[in-house]
Amino acid sequence: MADLAEVPSAPRGGRRGRAAAALAASQKYYMQDMTMEAIASELGVSRSSVSRLLAYARESGIVDIRITSPVEGGSALEREIRDRFLVSAHVVPMPSTVSEVDRLERVAMTAARLLPQFVDSHMTVGVAWGSTLSALSRHLPSKELHNVTVVQLNGAGNMQTTGIEYASEILQRFGEAFGARVQQFPVPAFFDDPATRAAMWRERSTRRVLEIQARMDLAVFGVGSPAADVPSRVYAGGYLDRDDFRSLAEDHAIGDVATVFYRADGTWRDIRVNARATGPDLERLRRVPRRVCVAAGVHKAASLRSAMAARLVTDVVVDEALARDLVAT
Secondary structure, eight states, X not given: OEEEOOOOOOOSSHHHHXXXXXXXXXXXXXXXXXXXXXXXXXXXXXXXXXXXXXXXXXXXXXXXXXXXXXXXXXXHHHHHHHHHHOSEEEEEOOOTTSOHHXXXXXXXXXXXXXXXXXOOTTOEEEEOOSHHHHHHHTTOOOOOOSSOEEEEOSOOBOSSOOOHHHHHHHHHHHHHHHTOEEEOOOSBXXXXXXXXXXXXXXXXXXXXXXXXXXXXXXXXXXXXXXXXXXXXXXXXXXXXXXXXXXHHHHTTOOEEETTEEEOTTSOOTTOGGGGGBOSXXXXXXXXXXXXXXXXXXXXXXXXXXXXXXXXXXXXXXXXXXXXXXXXXX
16 A cells, blocks of 8 residues: 655756655556556656666655555454564564565565654654664665654764764664654763672763653564574674673573563572663663664574573564574474
8 A cells, every 4th residue: 555645846957846746657557557668758758767766765765655454453463463463563574585685685674664653743763783783774765754852762982983973873773763852872882890780870971861761652672682693782892892792691691672681580689790781770661652673684582582581572573484483482
C-alpha cells in the first residue's frame, strides 16, 4: 500500500520542484499503475530520472510503503517468537548465502522503514550507538513531526577517542529524520572508577540528561555479545581491556544493551563492569513503553535471547537465520 503525502506544487528546480516531480511520478506509478517508461514519456524525462524520483519519494516520506501479511498474525516465525518471548517480531527474509555485511544492511534498512511507525510528535527517543544503529540511521526516511527529542543512551568515549563524532553522527541522522532536538551524552562509555561515575551522576549537567532519558517513550538499540565470532563495536573498539574481559567472563556476562551487561538469566546488578558503565539502568530501561531491538546474524542469538527473556525488548527486528536460531532451542 502506498500513502501519498500532499506536497504543494512548485516550479521546476529546487527542493520543492523535486518534491512536486516526485509526487507526480509516484501518483502515476503507485496509483495509476503506469510503467516507468510511460511516466518518463509523459513527464518528458528519462526512465532513470523516474527511478530516481521514486527513490526520492520513498526516502523523503512522500511515499510510505507498508506490507501487510495475508496470514493472521504474520509469519510462523514471527508468531513463534511472539508467543515464546512476548515481543512483537519483524523477521527479514533472506537466503543463508547472504554475507554478514549485507545481512546487517538489510535488517537495518527494514528497521529504519518500520521505526517511523513508532515515533510521533511530543516523544522522547533514546538511541544507543554501535554498528547496527549506525547502519539503521543511514536509511531513516523523513517524517515531519514537532517537539521530538532524541537523546543518547550511553557515553561513547574511551582511551582512543571521545566518541563524540561517531555517536553524534548517528544522533544527527535521527534528529534530521524526525525534525528533533538532539541531546548528546558527552561522557565515556566506562569510567575508570565507580566513584567517578557516582560523582558525575550528581552533577547538574549530567542529571539533566539522565532526566531526559527517564522520560523516554521509545528506546532503540542493538545487542552485543563478548563471545561472538563477529564482535560488536564495544568489544572491538578499545572500550574494554584485558581485565574487563576477564571480569565479564568471571561474572558470566552473555551480552549488553547500551554497554550495560547481563547474564543469560537476565541478572545484571552485580556484574562489576556495570558499576562503571554509563548506559541506562536496565530496570529503568524496562519502564520505557516501547523498546526496539535490532539484531542481525546468528552470533547474536544467545545475547538477544537473554535480553528478551529479561524483558528488555518489546519489539525486535531480526534476519531469518537469527529468528530460526532463536526458536530452535
